[in-house]
Structures are given as structure tokens and as C-alpha cells.
Amino acid sequence: MNTRPRIGLVGARGHVGGELIRLIAAHPQFELAFVSSRERAGRALREFEPAFAGDLRYVNLDAAAAAGQGADAIVLALPNGLAAPFVAALDAMAPQTVVVDLSADYRFDAAWYYGLPELTRARAAGARRISNPGCYATAMQLAIAPLCDALAAPPQCFGVSGYSGAGTTPSDRNDPEKLRDNLMPYSLSGHVHEREVGHQLGQPIQFMPHVAGWFRGIMVTVNLHLARAFGADELRARYEGHYRDEPLVRVLASAPWVSRIAARHHVEIGGFTLADGGRRAVAVATIDNLLKGAASQALQNLNLAFGFAETLGIPLERSDA
Numbered sequence: 083m084n085t086r087p088r089i090g091l092v093g094a095r096g097h098v099g100g101e102l103i104r105l106i107a108a109h110p111q112f113e114l115a116f117v118s119s120r121e122r123a124g125r126a127l128r129e130f131e132p133a134f135a136g137d138l139r140y141v142n143l144d145a146a147a148a149a150g151q152g153a154d155a156i157v158l159a160l161p162n163g164l165a166a167p168f169v170a171a172l173d174a175m176a177p178q179t180v181v182v183d184l185s186a187d188y189r190f191d192a193a194w195y196y197g198l199p200e201l202t203r204a205r206a207a208g209a210r211r212i213s214n215p216g217c218y219a220t221a222m223q224l225a226i227a228p229l230c231d232a233l234a235a236p237p238q239c240f241g242v243s244g245y246s247g248a249g250t251t252p253s254d255r256n257d258p259e260k261l262r263d264n265l266m267p268y269s270l271s272g273h274v275h276e277r278e279v280g281h282q283l284g285q286p287i288q289f290m291p292h293v294a295g296w297f298r299g300i301m302v303t304v305n306l307h308l309a310r311a312f313g314a315d316e317l318r319a320r321y322e323g324h325y326r327d328e329p330l331v332r333v334l335a336s337a338p339w340v341s342r343i344a345a346r347h348h349v350e351i352g353g354f355t356l357a358d359g360g361r362r363a364v365a366v367a368t369i370d371n372l373l374k375g376a377a378s379q380a381l382q383n384l385n386l387a388f389g390f391a392e393t394l395g396i397p398l399e400r401s402d403a
């Protein structure tokens with residue numbers, strides 16, 4: 083009998099889908115049940131993912147067909163607004179299936195577990211409906227959480243993302259020509275990740291996102307107004323203490339760079355700076371939007387759902403690497 087959990091992936095052609103295929107194919111316990119894409123239906127997976135040795139082909143599954151595949155888990159890596167029919171079909175036909183939704187569709191739904199393990203894993207046990215956090219939202223929450231109890235006002239977050247964050251549907255925000263030598267501001271108030279962080283932390287924030295001409299990686303610079311004065315050592319100790327046992331969060335003395343986080347699975351937080359007599363702190367976080375911002379975090383959530391070590395199948399690096 084095959085006891086390896088089988089994972090079905092809907093939205094398998096996308097940037098995040100591709101990362102998930104590579105992670106699941108290399109995972110020591112999971113195997114791929116199906117990969118669904120309308121555009122690539124019928125094509126061999128190995129045409130697009132040469133590292134994948136099997137005979138799997140892309141299929142185009144609607145919600146009922148996906149729910150009927152007998153997968154142990156289904157990951158939805160679809161654009162926002164498309165998850166509901168898949169969830170309804172699974173609820174009706176295969177309710178025990180673990181669902182991980184990469185979109186923003188269930189991040190405000192109390193019936194779903196919000197899977198940002200470093201902050202929420204205490205609630206993970208038994209969760210079968212798992213909402214994967216947004217990419218910027220992951221970086222912002224990890225950068226703010228250690229100081230959440232010391233805030234005097236909403237933190238301001240200035241974010242810059244590579245254009246893979248905007249998916250594959252053509253737009254100004256993923257057009258390398260328009261982004262060349264450019265920085266494009268958008269959604270300067272009310273971005274879904276602004277609301278998501280406020281909802282999850284119980285602490286409003288102000289978020290100003292931008293997109294740049296590189297492909298992958300995000301930097302978020304967070305300005306934190308504090309209710310009392312902090313010293314430099316105390317500030318850094320807060321972050322180090324909070325993340326000491328977290329293999330996917332690295333606290334640095336210097337400011338992290340986007341170029342050093344691309345294609346890596348962890349978040350870096352550093353560049354700690356104090357002003358206004360210790361009552362204003364600045365911290366900088368970087369994250370690969372496609373990995374810890376999406377696919378690697380989904381794998382953490384799948385590992386937890388199936389009782390495996392949380393980082394199984396996620397390449398870890400030595401902290402001095």
C-alpha cells in the first residue's frame with residue numbers, strides 16, 4: 083500500500099506552482115497526485131520541469147474533477163477569487179482532504195487556519211483548511227511581531243517586490259520593459275496585505291507597496307513608533323530572542339539585501355536603527371516572495387498537517403552560510 087501522502091496542485095503553471103512542484107518532487111514523503119493547468123493540459127511535466135523524472139502530465143481539472151482525484155491534500159495556487167468552487171466541491175465530496183489555499187480568499191475567515199508557522203503553529207493541530215499568508219504580509223508580520231506589545235502607533239511599511247509577485251497574467255506590474263530603471267508604486271493604501279497584517283496581528287499597519295525590475299525577492303522597511311525608549315542591545319535582543327529557534331528566520335546585525343535572499347527559503351531581518359531617543363525603531367526584512375512568501379511556507383503547512391517535521395524537504399542552510 084502506498085502510504086506517502088499524495089498532493090494535487092491546481093494552478094501548476096504559475097510561478098508559485100512551479101516552485102511547489104520542485105519542492106514536492108524532491109520531498110522525502112510527499113508525492114504529486116496531479117498537476118492542473120488549462121494551458122499545459124496534456125503536456126508532460128518533465129518538459130517544463132526537467133528535474134522531474136516521472137511520467138506525470140498536466141491535466142485541466144475543474145473543481146469537481148479535482149475533488150474526485152483521491153488526493154490527500156490539494157494546494158490551490160490560483161489567482162485571487164477562484165478558490166471557492168474548489169473548496170465547495172471538496173467540502174461536499176472529500177471533506178477530509180487537506181486544502182492549502184495560496185490566495186487571499188480565506189485569510190480573513192475564522193474557520194480557516196492561517197498558516198504562518200512561526201507565529202501561529204500553536205493552532206495548527208488538526209487543521210484541514212489552511213490559508214497561506216501573503217508574501218509581503220509574511221515579511222511584515224515577522225518584522226513587527228517582536229515589538230507588537232511595545233507599539234505606540236501603527237507601523238509604516240515601505241515594501242518593494244520583484245515582479246514575479248504580480249503573477250503571470252500580463253500587467254504593468256510584471257512587464258520587465260516598463261519596470262526597467264523604474265520603481266512603480268501601487269495600492270498605496272488599503273492593499274490586501276495591509277488589511278491581512280492588521281487582522282492577524284490585531285494591530286493596524288500602514289503599507290506602501292512598490293514593484294521593481296528584478297524577478298524575485300521583497301524588501302520591507304518597517305518604521306515602528308514605540309511606547310517607551312529602547313536601547314540598541316535591547317532592540318536586537320528582542321528579535322534574536324523571538325526567533326532563536328526558528329530555522330527559517332535569520333536575525334542579522336546589518337541590513338539584509340534582496341540579492342541575498344533570492345531563491346532562499348528563509349526570511350532575514352536586520353538593519354535595526356533607533357531614533358527619537360529610542361522611541362522610534364526601524365527594521366528591514368527580506369523574503370523570497372515565491373518561497374517563504376508562498377511555496378516553502380505552503381510546504382511547512384503541509385508538513386504540519388501530515389505530522390512531519392515542519393521543515394522536512396525545505397533546504398536549510400547553516401546560520402553562518
Ligand SMILES: NC(=O)C1=CN([C@@H]2O[C@H](COP(=O)(O)OP(=O)(O)OC[C@H]3O[C@@H](n4cnc5c(N)ncnc54)[C@H](OP(=O)(O)O)[C@@H]3O)[C@@H](O)[C@H]2O)C=CC1
Pocket residue numbers: 092093094095096097098099118119120121122158159160161162164184185186215216217246247248249250251371372375376
Ligand atoms: N507570486 C507570488 O509571489 C505570490 C503569489 N501568491 C498567491 O499564489 C497564487 C498563485 O500566484 P502565482 O503563481 O504568482 O500566479 P500565476 O499567475 O503565476 O499563476 C496562476 C495559475 O493559475 C492558473 N489560472 C489562472 N487563471 C485561472 C482560472 N480562471 N481558472 C483556473 N486556473 C487559472 C494558471 O494556469 P492556467 O492558466 O494554465 O490554468 C496558473 O497556473 C495567487 O493567489 C497569488 O496571489 C502568494 C504569495 C506570493
Ligand SMILES: CC(=O)N[C@@H](CCC(=O)OP(=O)(O)O)C(=O)O
Pocket residue numbers: 162184185186215216217218243244245246247248249255274275291292293
Ligand atoms: C508585485 C505584486 O503585484 N505583488 C502582489 C503580491 C500579492 C500576492 O501575491 O497576492 P496574495 O495576496 O494572494 O499573496 C500584490 O501586491 O498584489
